[in-house]
Amino acid sequence: MTTIKVNGQSATLDGVPVHTTVLDWLRDRGLTGAKEGCAEGECGACSVLVARPGLETPTEWTAVNACLLPVASLDGQEIVTSEGLGKSNALHPVQQEMAVRGGSQCGFCTPGFVCSMAAEYYRPTRTATEEHEHEHGPNGFDLHALSGNLCRCTGYRPIRDAAYALGEPPTDDTLAARRSTPPPPPATTQLLVDGNEFLRPARLTEVLEVLAERPEARLVAGSTDAGVEVNIRGNRPPLVIAVDRLDELREFDFTATEVRIGAALTLTEIERRLAGRIPLLAQLFPQFASRLIRNGATIGGNLGTGSPIGDTPPALLALDAALVLASTRGERTIALADYFTGYRETLKAPDELIRTIVIPLPLAPMTAFHKIAKRRFDDISSVAVGYSVEVIDGTVREARIGLGGVAATPLRARATEDALTGQPWTERTVREAAAVLAAEGTPMDDHRASASYRSAMLGQSLLRFYAQHLAAEGVSA
Known part of the structure; x- marks a missing residue:
């Protein structure tokens, strides 16, 4: 029997169609606080809380987009909706502050805001410090926790006021106390409904054995991409395999020579474990979608799609990252620069999956991530x-530049790297290299930007990078 705990009560998933989202399942049960606003994870109206393993405490309450996750992926786990936070005669502190400070008008987005705000309310490291007040508010509240929630009528100031008014959870708060015990482990699941199958194997070897027999299977972790395919494009793969809780895909190791990141760690988990030790990725994380998405999205998923506009490939290319690919035939390591072979095509065989991302150390002293959107x-x-970029005695010793959005695949800007390497790190060199960079790739016209705009932005990006590092050294351009 497959079950899920919702607001403290167990409910069965038996007979529920495999591609049913958490949002649709909740609403079918009468829990209609969560709403469908976009079905793409961009508005946050569907936000709910999931009990996940924590870094500082055994459990952390994590906000996720219920419109993207298949409910089968939460088999054996525990979630809380806006209805479970408080009642009309006993409001939760987040609900109370939203009410008294005018944080809701039409109310459509309010339950989602409440759940995202509650996740930050229960963040174990949220403390009021003068050091972080300029970025996290007087009570330590990080407003970026709400970056994936959109409000169409209230305006954000009263919502911010509600967030900044929150104190520490009271001692009798059951959800705060719940953090001290581990979350329930995900169940080993096998569902077959109406010809569609959902699997959650217990070990990586089992996943690889299934992939060897059925390479067409769809692997899901946070479902931030797969969920959009289901909702918007009507994609219904006959076999879905959940890999998000596999220990073998969740390693993290930071040594003197390399960093190894499991492909199923979420971006939020990676960000917290790195704690700024890779500055290039520290710049990337806040620009990657929203906190709601980063709570589910993985680097393995971002690379697995082979998309030319994923945000992690340009940064990882600049870091000279490599991938460990696994199958029943064993493991092999390939350079990320060789991984992409065509539009949404890669060197990964159908029966392989990405196990680990490897970043060599030491890092170059000058790095940056620029996103134009x-x-x-x-x-x-x-x-x-x-x-x-590494500069020694005024000369560029090494330069690596990763590009996204300007070709059928992410790519290294090899010509620009060659134009910089061995040259003096001067404005003249950079301007000449910027002209080379503007001609890299094969940018196209689409609804996001024209080809000429993309080319212009490439050249301007390098000039900006040069100016930023001069400023950091206290030198005027």
Whole structure:
């Protein structure tokens, strides 16, 4: 029997169609606080809380997009909806502050805001410090926790006011106390409904054996891409395999020579474990969609799609990353620069999966990630550029530049790298190299940007990178 705990009560998933989302399942049960606003994970109206393994405490309450996750992926796990936070006669502190500070008008988005705000409310490291007040508010609240929630009528100031008014959870708060015990482990699941099958194997070897027999299977972790395929494009793969909780895909190791990141770690988990030790990725994370998406999205998934506009490939290319691919035949390591072979085509065989991302150390001292998009946050890149440059005694010893959005695949800007390497790190060199960079790739016209705009942004990006590092050294351009 497959079950899920919702607001403290167990419910069965037996007979539920495999591609049913958490959102649709909840609403069918009468829990209609969560709404469908976009079905793409861009508005946050569907936000709910999931009990996940924590870094500082055994459990962390994590906000996720219920419109993207298949409910089968939460078999054996525990979620809380806006209805489970409080009642009309006993509001949760988040609900209370939203109410008294005018944080809701039509109310459509409010339950989603409440759940995302509650996840930050229960963040174990949220503390009021003068050091972080300028970025996290007077009570330590990080407003980026709400970056994936859109409000269409209230306006954001009263919502911010509600967030900044929250104190520490009271001692009798059951959800705060719940953090001290581990979350329930995901169940080993096998569902077959109406000809569609959902599997959650217990070990990586089992996944690889299934892939060897059925390479057409769809692997899912956070479902931030697969969920859109289901909702918007009507994609219904006959076999879905959940890999998000496999220990073998969740390793993290930071040594003197390399960093190894499991392909199923979420971007939020990676960000917290790295704690700024890879500055290039520290710049990338806040620009990658929203906190709601980063709570589910994985680097393995971002690379597995082979998309030319994924945000992680340009940064990882600049970091000279490699991938460990696994199958029943064994494991092999390939350079990310060789991984992409065509539009959404890669060297990964149908029966392989990405197990680990490897970043060599030491890092270059000058790095940056530039994302050009129509919105500052939570948008798809028109152009993305990752830089990693080492300058010794005024001369460029090594340069690596990763590009996204300017060709059928992410790519290294080899011609520009050659134009910089061995040359003096001067404005003249950079301007000449910027002209080379503007001609890299094969940019195209689409609804996000024209080809000429993309080319212009490439050249301007390198000039910006040069100016930023001069400024960091206290030198005026």
